[in-house]
Amino acid sequence: MKEKVAAIDAALARIDAGTYGLCVVCGKPIPEARLEFRPMAADHVECASRA
Template sequence: MNDATARMRLESILAELDRSIGVLSGGPAAERERSAADAGSDLTDADRNRAMLDVAVQHRRSVVEALKRLDEGLYGLCVDCGRPVPEGRLEARPEASRCVECQSRRERRR
């Protein structure tokens, strides 16, 4: 994936995440939805909302880091081993920071 395409995709993902985070964190759109819906919401909905917000914030952080790597000329290189991240992986996850091998190793350690 060339840099222009990567930047366009990452910025599009970032804009979508910003919209989602705004809704999940109670921005103006969320207030309108909440007032139109039942006033009562149970704890599990709040817990689910918080979990989705946490995931969206972490994903946003990954996208911002990918844009930074793009600016620094390091996009598409594994942050652990320095080898190129496979094109297919970047197509599927433009924010990917590790090659498949290093990502697998990282997930096994968790």
């Protein structure tokens, strides 16, 4: 539960910073479908699968 709250807080911080929707790893845009499914996503699928 704490991890989800932290992910949501981080997403809100990215909104405030104007970087929401951009991958935190490579800077490429995160597809809208991914953000609809997982609004707190910080990376796109390619970067997430590398971790």
